Structure formats: C-alpha cells, structure tokens
Amino acid sequence: xxxxxxxxxxxxxxxxxxxxxxxxxxxxxxxxxxxxxxxxxxxxxxxxxxxxxxxxxxxxxxxxxxxxxxxxxxxxxxxxxxxxxxxxxxxxxxxxxxxxxxxxxxxxxx
Amino acid sequence: xxxxxxxxxxxxxxxxxxxxxxxxxxxxxxxxxxxxxxxxxxxxxxxxxxxxxxxxxxxxxxxxxxxxxxxxxxxxxxxxxxxxxxxxxxxxxxxxxxxxxxxxxxxxxxxxxxxxx
Numbered sequence: 157x158x159x160x161x162x163x164x165x166x167x168x169x170x171x172x173x174x175x176x177x178x179x180x181x182x183x184x185x186x187x188x189x190x191x192x193x194x195x196x197x198x199x200x201x202x203x204x205x206x207x208x209x210x211x212x213x214x215x216x217x218x219x220x221x222x223x224x225x226x227x228x229x230x231x232x233x234x235x236x237x238x239x240x241x242x243x244x245x246x247x248x249x250x251x252x253x254x255x256x257x258x259x260x261x262x263x264x265x266x
Numbered sequence: 267x268x269x270x271x272x273x274x275x276x277x278x279x280x281x282x283x284x285x286x287x288x289x290x291x292x293x294x295x296x297x298x299x300x301x302x303x304x305x306x307x308x309x310x311x312x313x314x315x316x317x318x319x320x321x322x323x324x325x326x327x328x329x330x331x332x333x334x335x336x337x338x339x340x341x342x343x344x345x346x347x348x349x350x351x352x353x354x355x356x357x358x359x360x361x362x363x364x365x366x367x368x369x370x371x372x373x374x375x376x377x378x379x380x381x382x383x
Contacts, residue, residue: 199374
C-alpha cells in the first residue's frame with residue numbers, strides 16, 4: 157500500500173521555467189511534510205518542509221503549497237536552474253517515521 | 267553531511283553470505299534509521315532505533331536485523347544475503363519530534379551500494 161503518491165515520475169523544464177511536483181496522501185495522522193532533494197551518488201537532503209496547519213511555505217525559489225482538505229501538497233520551483241536537476245522526494249511523517257513518495261527526476265535544460 | 271558516516275561505501279558479496287553495514291553518528295541524535303533505495307520504489311524504511319537497544323521494524327524488514335549497543339552506532343545485518351537485497355542503503359538520524367522544524371529533520375548519510383551476486 158503506497159501511502160504517499162508522487163507525480164510525475166520525471167519532469168523536464170527549461171531554464172527559468174516553473175517546476176511543479178505533486179504528492180497526495182491518505183493518512184490524516186501525518187503531521188509533518190518534508191521535501192528532499194537528492195543528487196546522483198549522494199544521500200537525500202532536506203529542502204523544505206511544512207506542517208498541516210500552514211497552507212504555504214516559501215524559501216527562496218522553493219514553495220510548498222498544502223491543501224489539507226484535499227490531502228495534497230506540492231513543490232513549486234520558480235526560475236528553475238540547471239543546478240536544480242536532481243531527484244525530489246516528498247514525504248509524510250507519522251510518529252517518528254517518514255513515508256516517502258517514489259520520487260521525481262527533474263531535468264532543467266539550459 | 268551532518269556527522270554521519272556509513273561503512274563500507276561499496277560492497278560486492280555472494281548469495282548466502284552474511285553482511286553487516288555500519289552507520290556512525292557524531293550528533294548524539296536519539297533516532298537512527300536504515301532505508302533502502304531502489305529505482306521506482308523511492309526510499310523504504312527497513313528498521314529504526316529510538317534509543318540504545320530499542321529498535322523496531324519498518325516497511326521492508328524481512329531478511330534484515332539491526333543492533334544498537336551505543337548511541338552513535340547502528341548496525342544493519344543481512345544474515346544470508348540474496349540478490350533481491352542488491353540496493354543502495356542509507357542511514358539517517360533525527361533528533362525526534364519538536365516545535366522547531368530542524369529538530370524533526372532526518373539527516374541522511376552518504377549511502378552504501380551493496381551488490382549481491
């Protein structure tokens with residue numbers, strides 16, 4: 157049973173464009189929703205995170221939008237750059253455990 | 267990296283042999299986790315620890331065991347490796363749950379690439 161569904165699997169955008177990755181969940185007990193960025197050969201690193209009592213959180217070019225009633229959240233990358241090319245994972249936390257989406261491979265073309 | 271090392275970084279072994287992976291942290295974090303990462307599956311939790319000698323199963327624990335005798339070390343053992351356990355293994359640490367988001371963050375190690383022939 158996949159508790160966090162992530163889409164798309166892969167995404168190609170042009171430099172300067174907006175990248176959007178979506179996630180959906182079912183378990184209303186989740187209380188923390190982080191996004192991780194992973195470069196090839198490296199471990200995932202926290203990019204940005206949100207709690208369910210907040211509808212939006214912005215850090216630089218990265219924004220999480222959270223829709224509690226729809227049980228969906230998304231990552232928006234504004235002014236996407238080639239250096240943003242990586243795999244992105246959404247996750248949801250219940251107690252001290254994270255459940256991850258399957259990941260989105262983002263390619264930003266110059 | 268947040269004071270997490272994994273050893274070995276690469277290992278090739280044969281089916282049926284025992285394998286132990288080590289995770290070492292210098293952050294004195296309470297929680298430690300073992301994940302495996304496979305194409306198309308994302309990151310899946312194998313086992314985790316919430317204190318010395320306190321461990322629990324994750325989503326894909328069959329065929330794996332863990333031990334934590336010291337706060338800083340968390341060992342993952344494959345008692346008899348199989349080809350289906352070929353994967354990249356990541357260790358992560360966390361301070362637990364807190365009001366400050368950084369306390370909730372899981373920090374990941376650099377990973378161990380394991381190949382079972």
